[in-house]
Amino acid sequence: MxxxxxxxxxxxxxxxxxxxxxxxxxxxxxxxxxxxxxPHVGFWRAGVVQIVAMGLFSALVAFLAGFLGPLDGMALLAVGLLLALVPSLIWLVFFYQQDRLEPEPKHRIAAVFLLALLLADVIGRRLLHEWFQVRVWASSDTFTSLAAAILIVGITWQAIAYLAVRLLVYATPEFDERMDGIVYGTVAGLGVATLINLRYVLDNGGVALAPGVINVVTLSLAQASFGGLMGYFMAEAKFTHRPAWWVPLGFALAAGLNGLFTWLIGEVSAAGLSVVYWRSLLLGLGVALAAFFTLVGLMRRSTEVTLRQSGRHS
Incomplete structure (x- = not known):
């Protein structure tokens, strides 16, 4: 037997x-x-603490930039690369720690992150800059730039995050609760954000520290939040009876927010920030924060639903 x-x-x-x-x-x-x-009431508190901590990190870097004076050459490039990587790492740790029921396998987390980063480089950048050539024509007028940001840029980055989750973990035993969709979605979004930030640094030969750190921190938060929102819709579709349009709806919502955010911060340059740049950056940050705190609420709800559905089985 x-x-x-x-x-x-x-x-x-x-x-x-x-x-x-x-x-x-x-x-x-x-x-x-x-x-x-x-009872767990720490999601909101953890989210607020994380936002405050990232704000202090940005302020510290901006202060050091003014204290140290202008950097150039390899020093500026090295600091820029560090700034491109550190925010994504900090956000990655934060979202990973929110899955208190059972943290996901680290090798799966790393695989999703790396696949999203690679797809963003090999496919995403080529679609945007070589095939669609968005930078050449999209800035002709406000409506055109907004439409291009949503229908091309937002959809491209969000599709890459979706593919990373769908191909690597969605059908595996590790993806077995609603919170997993949020965690893996944020990880995929951070993979996309890391590539965008790395190219932002490399294409500019480094970045001016004050605008650079604000830009990369905000972009990392935004891409993680958009990926997490999409992941929530994917998890709901897997674990509950949802209509066929449910996942496309979540994807469209995330892609739309992604494009709107991209459009709002499009005026931010590596050279410095004027009043217009600050306004654009603050509006983009508002979109990112709204998505983030919506995601915090969904994380809490996902954990509560899983706990309510728990039971004892022989």
Whole structure:
């Protein structure tokens, strides 16, 4: 007779005896089930703390830029590359930590991030700059630039984030709760953001520190939030009965916000910021923050729904 496989806690791997406590497809020992099932009010607080911390980080870099004076050559390029990578890493850690039911495998996180980054470089940049050549014609008037930002730029970046999640994790056993869609979506968005920020630095031979850090921090937040919103729609479609248009709706919403954000910050340059640039950047930041705090609410809701649906199974 075939022996039934041993059920273990998904966190501590302690062998369990029936009845098993299950969340989604994961089994928990009594101790860890109590930890994940206790009331959790920290999503909003964590989100606010993260925003404040990133604001302080930006302010510190801007202050150091004024204190150190202008940089040039390899020093400016090295600092610019560092600024392109650090915000994405900080946001990646933040979103990863919000999945308190069970953090996703780090190799899956890394794979989604790298695939999104590579697709953004190999496909995204070529579509935008070589095929559509958006920079050549899109700025002819306001309506044209907005339409190009949404229908070409926003859709391109969002499609890359979607493909990274869909190809690597959507159909795997690791994608087994609503929060997973948000986590993997934000990771894919950060892969796209990292490539955009790296090209922003390299194409300008480095960046002026004050406008540079504000731009890359805001863009990382925005792309992560748009990816997370799309991932939420993908997870809802997988775990609940949703109509066929549900995922396209989520994709269109995220792509539209992505394009609007891109259009708003399009006037920000590496050379410096005028009043118009500050206005554009602040409006873009407003879109990013609205998407982020919407995502924070969805993270809390996704965790609560998973906990309500938990049960004991023999």
């Amino acid at each position: 075939t022996q039934k496989p041993t059920i273990v806690c998904c966190i501590c791997e302690t062998p369990l005896d029936p009845p098993y406590t299950i969340l989604g497809q994961r089994a928990y020992c009594a101790h860890h089930f109590a930890l994940v099932n206790k």
